[in-house]
Amino acid sequence: MKMKDFLAGVLTGVAAGVVVNEAVDRISQNVAADSVLNTIKDAFKKEGPIDGSWIVMKTEPYTNNVITMDVYKGGISRIVNGELEQYEFTADAKTGTVVELTKN
Template identity: 80%
Template sequence: MKVNNFLAGVLTGVAAGIVVSETIDRLNKNVSADTVLNTVKEAFKTEGPIDGSWIVMKTEPFQNNVISMDVYRGGISRIKNGELEQFEFAADAKTGTVVELVKR
């Protein structure tokens, strides 16, 4: 076996390992709680101003029928037609997608 072929094989293996490692890390990371809250706030702002908002920075387990995931819990309040409206939400920690929205 030539040294050049050996080195090419080693470098290819290292490059493949780095790509696989980065992909696995990306799949296991959560979206930040701040990003989730900003996304939800922007969606609510399309209907009018927001009075207040909050989010819990730590994820918690969530189950809806057969679907299980970790979620961030948060809330939004606003004044609409002179009355206070409050909403609580749960958002998937991996994608930031709102999976539950409840008007309180």
């Protein structure tokens, strides 16, 4: 085997390893909690102003029947017709998708 062919094989293997590593990192990363909260706030603002909001920055496990995922929990409050409305949400940490929304 020629040294040139050997080096080409090694470089190809290293490049493939870097690409696979980057893909795995992207898949396993969570969306930032601030980003999730801002997206949810923007959705609520389409229906009117909000009074306050919060989110827990640390993920926690959540099970919905068979599916288990890491989630962020948070809340939104707003005044509608002089009455305080409060909502609590649970959002998938990987995608930011709201998986549960309850009005208190």
